[in-house]
Amino acid sequence: MADGHSTLPPTSAAGNLMDGELSSLLQVWSIAIALICYSYYVASKIAKGLPRLLSLFPVLFIFLLLPLNLHSFHFGGPTAFFLAWLGNFKLLLFAFDLGPLTYLPLPSLLHFAAVLCLPIKIKKQKHPEESKNRRIVEPIVLSVKILLLAIIIRLYSYRNRMNPAMIFVLYCLHMYIGIEIVLALCSLPSRAMIGEPIEPQFNKPYLSTSLQDFWSRRWNLMVPSILRPAVYDPTRSLTSRIFRPKWAQFLAMVVTFAVSGLMHELMYYYFTRVAPTWEVTWFFVLHGVCTAAEVAAKAAVTGRKIRWRVPRVLSGPMTVGFLIATARWLMFPQLIRNGVVESTIGEYYVLVNFMKDKFV
Incomplete structure (x- = not known):
């Protein structure tokens, strides 16, 4: 199996690719934010059921199209999951006054947008002591997971010397830890925005x-x-x-x-x-x-x-x-x-080169 570094573009090309993808990401989420505002200010005022569903249909359709404008796994993957999957399903439920957008009062557009698009679930039962402990422990656990992910990415450089079964184990660990990190990075700012405790997305699978x-x-x-x-x-x-x-x-x-x-x-x-x-x-x-x-x-x-x-x-x-x-x-x-696996691994090195160009 090829070494992870062999497919990397030159540093300048990596920077151009990253700049272009960041521009596309900004455009995609600008459109998404406009559609979220429409859902909050217009569609939510329409009677539940078929009338509200029809008013949300353009949003559902555009949410399916927006991820097609992104080509990187790390930008396109979360965007597709947040908009085309979570966002659309939550809006379908919202059309009939069901789901997380109606479980709790959403006093502001910020609350509505966070619950709509992000993989978060507000805790109904609050335990102040537990929340305090989680605020202390979670950043430490997140740091450990990021370190483990960095080790896995480094180990990919030696895949040509590994048994296929060992490589597959790395893939499984990469998927699990990577998803956990993305969801954790989403939940940390979400908790600050909403001011409510967030339920964990994984429970030691x-x-x-x-x-x-x-x-x-x-x-x-x-x-x-x-x-x-x-x-x-x-x-x-x-x-x-x-x-x-x-x-x-x-x-x-x-x-x-x-x-x-x-x-x-x-x-x-x-x-x-x-x-x-x-x-x-x-x-x-x-x-x-x-x-x-x-x-x-x-x-x-x-x-x-x-x-x-x-x-x-x-x-x-x-x-x-x-x-x-x-x-x-x-x-x-x-x-x-x-x-996809090869390009995903390569994206980490592209990101490292991009950060070096910009900040070192």
Whole structure:
């Protein structure tokens, strides 16, 4: 496998690329801010339901188009996630007076914009002592994660000497730590702007003991908190009129995972600009079926005199092992095949060269 430095552009070219991408980023978010103002001042005053949905349709459509103006993973990826995924789903819920934009009063445009576009969830129950401890600990933890990410990026320089399995482990760690850092960097200023405690987005996913535990209680918790009211609840309500409650729950879970898979396909398109292969959709459909089967199995043994449970020392490695194996099979190949992993690694060095040119 090629060395991470070999694909880097010259320093001057790197600076031009970064300048152009920063200009595009500014333009994209200027348009997004204008659309957010429209949603807050105009659409929110329209009656909920179909009238408000129609008034928000131009915003939903433009939010899908804006990430196409960005080509770097680190600018385009978060922008696509914040606008095309979180922003659009929250606006769809808002059209019917549902979701985080209606859970709590939003007294200002700043509050509305932060909750709409950023991956944050305001805590309903406040614990002053816990919040104080988190304010102290979080910057330290964030610094450690940034250091770990820097080490991983440095290790990429030696990939040609590594076993493929070890390289894939680096990819998994990179994805997890990178996402955590991005979401943490968003939550820190958001807490200062809103003045409310923010729920953590990750809850030690490496300690998961089941797929249900991983997807609903530990991994990127902003997504399930949005998909539940937007997809799971209405699907279960509709299917329960036709099927038994257990089957309605099963179908609702699979449909929710399938929608998540389709949204990941959209994210992959923003990264690769090639036609979808549906591998990542099948990854989420597979996990939806397995998670639903897991929930059904747990329900089947609940209440019995003899309860059997897989010991944590086994369930943890089995869960993480299944996640890694299926990700290697279905989730990462498209990113590797289309050069996204290589370009993402190269972007770190481009950023370093850009910072040296500007400030050193």
